[in-house]
Amino acid sequence: MLDLILCVDDDPITLMLSKKVIFKTTFTHEIITAQNGEEALQFFDSIRHKGADFNIRPQLIFLDLNMPVMGGWEFLDSFNSLAYSDFNTTTKIVILSSTIDPADLEKAKTYPMVIDFLSKPITLSMLDYLSKKV
Amino acid sequence: MKSKTNQLTITYILIAVFVAIVFYKISIKYYYLDYYKIFNFTKDLALVFLTGMTFRYILSKNDNRNKIIFEKLKKTNDEIKESNEKYDIVAKATSDTIWDWKIQKDKLFWNKGIKSIFGYDQDQVGESSKWWFDNIHPEDSIKMSIKLYSFIEQKTENWQDEYRFKCADNSYKYVLDKGFLLKDENGKVIRMIGAIQDITKQKKEELRLKLLETVIVQTKDSIIITEANFNKTKLPKIVYVNPAFSVMTGYSVHEITGKSPDLLRGINTDKDNIKKIITSIKNREESVIEIIAYKKNEEEFWLRFSMIPIYNSENELSHWVSIQRDVTEEKKQEIEKEHLIRELTKNNKDLKQFSYITSHNLRAPLSNLTGLLNLIEDIPIENSELKEILHGFKNSTNLLNETVNDLTKVMIIKDNPSTRKEVVVLKEVFEKIQSQLIFSSHTHQTILKVNFENAPLLEANKSYIESILLNLLTNSIKYRSENKILEISISTHQAENQVIFIFTDNGIGIDLERNRDKVFGLYQRFHNYPDSKGLGLYLVKSQVEAMEGSISIESEVNKGTTFTITFKNN
Numbered sequence: 001m002l003d004l005i006l007c008v009d010d011d012p013i014t015l016m017l018s019k020k021v022i023f024k025t026t027f028t029h030e031i032i033t034a035q036n037g038e039e040a041l042q043f044f045d046s047i048r049h050k051g052a053d054f055n056i057r058p059q060l061i062f063l064d065l066n067m068p069v070m071g072g073w074e075f076l077d078s079f080n081s082l083a084y085s086d087f088n089t090t091t092k093i094v095i096l097s098s099t100i101d102p103a104d105l106e107k108a109k110t111y112p113m114v115i116d117f118l119s120k121p122i123t124l125s126m127l128d129y130l131s132k133k134v
Numbered sequence: 135m136k137s138k139t140n141q142l143t144i145t146y147i148l149i150a151v152f153v154a155i156v157f158y159k160i161s162i163k164y165y166y167l168d169y170y171k172i173f174n175f176t177k178d179l180a181l182v183f184l185t186g187m188t189f190r191y192i193l194s195k196n197d198n199r200n201k202i203i204f205e206k207l208k209k210t211n212d213e214i215k216e217s218n219e220k221y222d223i224v225a226k227a228t229s230d231t232i233w234d235w236k237i238q239k240d241k242l243f244w245n246k247g248i249k250s251i252f253g254y255d256q257d258q259v260g261e262s263s264k265w266w267f268d269n270i271h272p273e274d275s276i277k278m279s280i281k282l283y284s285f286i287e288q289k290t291e292n293w294q295d296e297y298r299f300k301c302a303d304n305s306y307k308y309v310l311d312k313g314f315l316l317k318d319e320n321g322k323v324i325r326m327i328g329a330i331q332d333i334t335k336q337k338k339e340e341l342r343l344k345l346l347e348t349v350i351v352q353t354k355d356s357i358i359i360t361e362a363n364f365n366k367t368k369l370p371k372i373v374y375v376n377p378a379f380s381v382m383t384g385y386s387v388h389e390i391t392g393k394s395p396d397l398l399r400g401i402n403t404d405k406d407n408i409k410k411i412i413t414s415i416k417n418r419e420e421s422v423i424e425i426i427a428y429k430k431n432e433e434e435f436w437l438r439f440s441m442i443p444i445y446n447s448e449n450e451l452s453h454w455v456s457i458q459r460d461v462t463e464e465k466k467q468e469i470e471k472e473h474l475i476r477e478l479t480k481n482n483k484d485l486k487q488f489s490y491i492t493s494h495n496l497r498a499p500l501s502n503l504t505g506l507l508n509l510i511e512d513i514p515i516e517n518s519e520l521k522e523i524l525h526g527f528k529n530s531t532n533l534l535n536e537t538v539n540d541l542t543k544v545m546i547i548k549d550n551p552s553t554r555k556e557v558v559v560l561k562e563v564f565e566k567i568q569s570q571l572i573f574s575s576h577t578h579q580t581i582l583k584v585n586f587e588n589a590p591l592l593e594a595n596k597s598y599i600e601s602i603l604l605n606l607l608t609n610s611i612k613y614r615s616e617n618k619i620l621e622i623s624i625s626t627h628q629a630e631n632q633v634i635f636i637f638t639d640n641g642i643g644i645d646l647e648r649n650r651d652k653v654f655g656l657y658q659r660f661h662n663y664p665d666s667k668g669l670g671l672y673l674v675k676s677q678v679e680a681m682e683g684s685i686s687i688e689s690e691v692n693k694g695t696t697f698t699i700t701f702k703n704n
Contacts, residue, residue: 011498017505024512066494098497100542101490102549120498121505 002028002134006058008040008075009033009096010067018062018096018122027127032058036067037075044079044087058091060134062122065097065104072097076111088113092134096120142192150185157181230329235263237286237323242266251332253302271298271306286315286323296333308337356382356458358395362443362451368394369411370454382460384430395456398437400428411441418443418451424461436465486549493542500538503531533667540669543601544656547676555681558596560586560626567603571611580611583623589633590626593703598677605670606697610639613661615692633701640694646687653687 005028007018015033022031034040040061047056065072072095079088095108095117108117115133118126157177164173231247240262248254259265270278274297285293293313298306313328350357356379360370375390383390383398390397399408407425414421420442427437439458446452507528515521564584592599607622614620618640627634644653644660652658654675659668674697678685682702689695 011502013502013506014498017502017509020509021505066498097494098501099490099494100497100546101494102546120501121508123505123508 001026001131002059004028004030004032004056004058005060005062006040006043007031007033007062008035008037008067008072009062009064010035011064014064014120021122021124022127025124025127025131027131028060035069037070037072037078039069040075041070041078041084044084048086057087060130061091061093062096063093065095065099073107076114080111080113094118094130096122138196142196145192146185146189149188150181153181153184153188228329230331232327232329233266235326235328237326247330251330252299252307255302258302269300271300274298285313286326288315288323293328296337299330307332307334309333350376354378356439358456358458359444360395360454360456362453364415365394368396370394370415373453379458382429382458383427389430398427400426400432400434402426402434403428414441415454424465435460436462489545493538493545496538497542500531500535504535507531537667537669540667540673544669544673544676547598547673547680554595555593556596558592558594558599560590560592560599563596563599563603564624567600567607570604571607579619581619581621583621583625585623585625588626589628589703592626592633592635592701594681594683594701595677598681602674602677602699605674606637609670610641610695612663613641613643615640615642628703631703633703635699635701636696637699638694638696643689643691643693643695644687645691646689650687654685 005022007015009015009018019031019033022028032043034043040063063072063075076093078084079093091113092115093111093113095114096119097104097117098120105117108114116130157180161174161177164170229247229251231251232245234243235241242261242263242265244254244259248259249256260268267275267279278295278297281295282293294311296308296310299309300306310331310333311328312331313326315323316325316327318324353376357374357376358372358379359374360372363370365371371392371394372390373392375385375387377387379390380386385397403426407423410421410423413419414423420440422438422440424436424438426434428434437458438461439456442455442457443451444453444455507524510524510528515524561584564586568582610620610622621640623636623638625636627636642661646653649658649660653660654671655668656672657668658672675685678699678701683700685697685699687695687697
């Protein structure tokens with residue numbers, strides 16, 4: 001069971017759905033959410049100075065791609081940079097999107113922290129599969 | 135000779151009579167002498183001696199004259215002999231066939247040429263002029279004989295003519311015949327001697343050249359021949375243009391001959407292409423160039439032309455030949471085509487982008503709906519009406535989801551026709567699909583006959599094969615016959631460079647007479663079933679074709695359907 005995961009999605013219903021489904025399982029203790037890539041980065045910036053407290057570091061991010069302000073790809077580019085080297089080795093990312101462009105799937109493979117590319121909606125069987133993988 | 139003998143005899147007799155008379159006169163004078171007997175005898179001796187001497191003198195004179203005549207004759211004879219020998223040598227040396235016609239007797243003699251050139255043996259050759267005329271080509275004989283007889287009647291000075299003469303093997307040779315007349319002292323024609331020259335080779339070459347020339351004269355392509363080198367600072371001088379050039383440009387032959395092709399240049403002629411022409415001439419290279427050129431009336435047109443250097447027998451560049459064509463229309467179409475392709479490519483790209491975005495935007499709320507419905511499942515609902523409504527809501531959502539997913543699949547297939555291929559084990563794929571289908575078909579009794587032994591492996595896209603198999607099986611189950619046990623047989627066969635996949639069921643079938651061209655179309659439905667979307671076979675066909683395969687269908691209503699899929703297998 002994970003301690004903390006971060007869900008990044010601009011759609012409140014998706015976030016609500018994700019929370020409800022995840023809490024039906026023993027996938028994680030706690031969920032925090034962000035509405036776009038920038039908010040997610042701000043969250044990491046805010047915990048940067050709190051030292052080695054791993055309880056407040058998300059172990060997994062569910063990341064949407066298509067979001068206003070800062071989309072998934074932009075977030076990944078920043079998160080993959082040296083500025084976030086404290087986090088990007090320990091925090092894994094699962095892309096959860098409704099995209100069908102095969103180019104996106106290929107592109108996702110170029111980021112080392114992205115461990116999977118899954119299609120919405122989030123389901124119990126998906127969580128079951130992921131808990132074995134993480 | 136006889137008169138000469140008489141003359142000699144008379145001269146001798148006269149001299150002898152004269153001497154006899156003189157001696158008679160002397161003998162009368164000395165008649166009285168007593169040694170008369172001796173005297174008479176002496177006188178006779180003297181007479182004989184004198185006449186003998188005279189005779190000798192006459193003979194020797196005559197002899198001398200004869201000798202001179204004989205010498206003269208001998209000389210003439212030698213000359214004739216030599217002349218004959220020369221004639222023989224010339225007759226032998228010449229390739230001409232010589233004939234000798236004694237006109238009055240109508241005797242025609244042929245030399246050996248008649249054998250060596252025309253192949254006639256001596257016994258085949260006729261002796262009169264008829265044989266000669268008979269062997270002249272019918273198309274030439276009248277014209278030839280008119281000219282010949284007018285010559286013989288001395289209306290013309292010389293005679294020479296070309297005609298076709300038949301050989302022993304019945305083929306014809308083109309000949310050039312030249313002749314002259316021999317006349318007697320009265321100017322009467324007695325003989326005609328002629329020499330026939332075989333000009334078949336020249337004639338054939340001439341005909342061939344004439345034929346080749348018609349190509350140049352008749353072709354719709356313009357042809358220019360120019361000198362080899364630059365005309366001062368201009369392009370080489372034109373020495374020939376064909377009629378098509380005049381038609382194309384409006385310049386007549388005499389207007390353009392001797393000038394440079396620079397005349398065709400104008401404001402919009404590309405300078406780089408002119409440089410190309412100049413370089414080509416300098417390097418003596420063949421080239422093909424397209425430029426904007428100008429007609430005589432200053433009308434602009436696109437000219438495509440080739441330039442070919444021509445070398446003479448000494449291997450020196452002698453001319454340039456240029457074949458030219460007005461390609462304005464082609465050029466216009468080409469530009470239009472390019473424009474169209476650019477526009478289509480852009481539109482296609484836009485549409486693709488549009489469809490990805492649309493699909494994404496449809497899928498995002500749809501996935502929420504699906505997720506939310508999944509959550510409702512765990513909540514007990516008391517109100518039966520609400521339960522019914524939610525059930526309908528869920529079914530509609532699922533159908534919408536499937537449709538969007540299928541369309542998405544089609545889009546991806548159409549977008550990536552060249553898919554990655556791998557070796558697919560058909561048995562494994564089938565087992566996987568079967569396990570997925572168990573839920574939907576467990577209520578039905580189904581007989582499955584599967585035989586992949588003839589061709590167990592397929593080089594293909596695995597997920598496509600899965601999808602194809604799933605769709606075909608789903609269709610068979612969906613459109614099963616109500617009063618029969620569903621029977622499905624699947625088999626593969628190895629053919630040359632191909633694997634043939636055959637799928638047969640005994641379902642309700644499709645009326646192909648009405649629907650053959652629609653079977654594999656998008657959104658084509660043939661049975662009023664609530665959950666049919668008209669996508670399955672379209673998807674199957676798309677996937678088969680994306681793997682460079684082909685699919686065909688045979689079906690009969692209430693009997694069943696057979697799909698035959700052919701895959702290329704290298």
